[in-house]
Amino acid sequence: MRIGLLTDGGYPYATGESRLWCDRLVRGLPQHEFDLFALSRSADQERQGWVRLPNRVGRVRTAPVWTHGEDARHTGGSRGLTGRIATGLGRSYGRRDRGRFTAHVTALVGAVCAGADRTEVAAGHFTDGLYGLAELARDRGGLRDALRCETTVRIVESACRAPGTRRTVHGATVPDHLAFVAELERVLRPLSLDWYDEDGLGAVDLCHAASGGAAALPGLLAKRFFGVPLLVTEHGVPLRAHYLAAPGSTLSAPVRALLANLHRLLACEVYRRATLITPGNTHVRRWQERFGADRGKLRTVYPGMDAERFGAVGEGADEGGPGTLVWIGRIEPAKDLVALLHAFAEVRRAEPDARLRIFGAPVQGSEGDTYLAHCRALAAQLFPDEATDPQAVGDNPVTFEEIGGHEVPDLAEAYAAGGVVVLSSVVEGFPISLVEAMFCGRATVSTDVGAVVEVVGGTGLVVPPRNPRALADACVALLRDPERRARLGAAARARALELFTVEQNLAAFRGIYLDLVAHAPARWATPEDPKGPAGPPRPFAMPPEAHAPGVLPPGPVASAAAVTAAPASPGATRVPSWAIGVEGVCAGARGAGGGDA
Structure with missing residues (x-):
């Protein structure tokens, strides 16, 4: 079938949050053809170009959604607005x-x-x-x-x-x-794009929006104009992100209030009209239900992650530094490294040989650099008698390091550097670093934010956010009990391999695609719609046994052109692109057309 993949500031561009997940989806479902309809977020994003696309991507149509001060040139698809x-x-x-x-x-x-x-x-x-x-x-x-x-x-x-x-x-x-x-x-x-015709979104069998909000808006119109089913996947909540970003905006309070209500109304309409919604976790699902999503339309599908890159660490018996705590992520205020440093001061009083290794780089912009400098200064203040040279590891209790150097060449090595992985965030969606630690078989201590409890599922310790004492107590408990660390690490790896791999994600969407299109209405050409496919609706372009290993036995297979067109039906709807006759016309199609082919 043909899937219209709708993205907003992500795939196929080289930057963007949905890039990796969309690429794995497109490459992992070779039986389908994908058309990409992408909104870009900045001129810089377009200058960095696209990722290398597989052959099963039929076409790409892009349009900009930029602020008005930027150059509005684009690569086709949108009608320019000054x-x-x-x-x-x-x-x-x-x-x-x-x-x-x-x-x-x-x-x-x-x-x-x-x-x-x-x-x-x-x-x-x-x-x-x-x-x-x-x-x-x-x-x-x-x-x-x-x-x-x-x-x-x-x-x-x-x-x-x-x-x-x-x-x-x-x-x-x-x-x-x-x-x-x-x-x-x-x-x-x-709304002003030229995507809404029989050669654009009208030609796809299913629209799959990689997020809500602006990405799903073309899908809403495709459903209204052509009856195309709409699938919405959200690993985060765009509406929540808008709310969190509003206080730091330069816009006035009345404008922020108007925009918040605009995005809320759009999200409610997307959830109401979507044929199916696949939240990436229960935390996202609760937000969707809060804004009107029907529970009958919701199906949680965890984002798939590459477990193979962490296999050597997860299957190995070496714990790296058993007395070392490891933190990995983007350095920004939401990660609350300040609370982590205060907690580690308590850990050092209980375990004088403990170490803390912080791996990460600040987020882009002055805020990230300022926050990193503040954390370095705080570490120097909390441990005045011990150096905190960012390049040294040796006897320093706290180090700030970046992945990719001689000491830690890749991400898996960073997780292998310690016996306990810590997450100290006050705001979190789906905790990717926590899942990566679980793939590595590491015991974890995390704050109870976002989808953390759902991801950990009893295989790690969870404490309240903004509570350095509770964070310190949990870390000390694991540092003093190597057997418990080993048990939790093994259970965490087993849970991650069961729920959070790329394979389970692809299997879920493979079934969802077939189920949605199987329930979608179909149509054939009518005098009012001469561009519609000729002939009555038929189920599949290729029999299922064609995907089995070996050579199919010879047999008569009717082509689409060999099938007699059925009479037009006034109530008929869209025929999917995969509906090409195989070994004649099915009984349902013959009945609908009133005769045999």
Whole structure:
């Protein structure tokens, strides 16, 4: 079958959070063909290029979702939108279209500004406005500059001042209105793409969004325009990430409130319309349920990780440094290395020979460098009589190191350097470093955040976040009990191999794809839709035994052209691309067409 893979700031670009997972999915399911529909997040991301794509990727269509100050050049797919506020809707819209545009924007913006007591009504207005704008964009070749015109600004101003609006947005000023209009255009930019035709998303059998939010928006339109099933996979929660990033934004409080409600309404619509949702863990699943996802549509599928690279460490009996604690990750405030250093000071009082090795690099930007410098200074203050040279390991109680040097050439060696792996985060989604430690057969001490408890499942010690004393006590307990460390490490590796491998992830999506398309409606060509595939719906392009080893015995196999087309049906729907006749037409197809081929 043909899968339309929808990404936002990830695959096929060389940078992005979903890059590795999507690449493994595409390469691990060779029986399917993938079309990529990718939104890029920055000019720098596009300059770094794409990863090398396998042959089963049929085509790639990309479009930018950048801030307005950046160059909006792109590689095809989006109809360009300028960075200025237009004075009007322009000559491209007649009076009727201007009326449609005004009505749809008024409904959408009114829903975003609505108070908490009008949630259900606002959701209905939001969907009416969203799909109304999508249909207008399709009919008139995109929204062009319309979303950033003076008419939109006036609509936002009126909605913010209307009775019953949220208190925070009621006091929005003109600069706030302008800032929100700019952000609204960026969020809704996928509506103006030229992906929504029979040669684009209308040609795929299934849309698979690699995240919610903007990535799933083209999938919503493909489902509305063509009836294509929509599968949404979330390993994190885009809405949660938006909430966490809002306090650090330079935008004003009214704009942040408007954007938060806009993203909330979009997430609710994605969860409501998706055919199936596959959260990466229970932590994500709880967020999805909180925002309206039907439990019957939810199926947890853990992200697959490469266990082979950690096999030598996990299967070996050597514990590395049995008195050494290891921390691995990106150095940033959310990882709470400050609490870890204070906890390690307590560990040193109980176990004077203990060591702490911190492997990682600061996140990009001044914040990461500043936080790393602060952690180094704190380590020097807590251990004044002992050096903390970042390049030395020897007798230093705390070291800050990067992976890739002579001492620690790769990630597996970093996990092998200690007997206990520590995670001290205050904010965490799916803890990848924790799973990697489990693959290495290491006992772990973690804070109870995100999906940590679900991942560990009783094979490690879990303590409250921001509690250095509890963290220290758990570390000391494992450092003093090598047999317990060994038992927990072995159980952790067994659990990781059972739940978190690439193989289990691919097996899950292999079954999900077949199940979704098997339940999807099908159609054939009609006078109203002459581009539809000829002939009645048929189940598979290739019999299952064709995938078995050996050579198939000779036998008659009918081609698609040899099958007589069935009469058109007024209620018929889309035929999947894999629906090519095999050994004649199935009984169901003959019955639907009213006769035999």
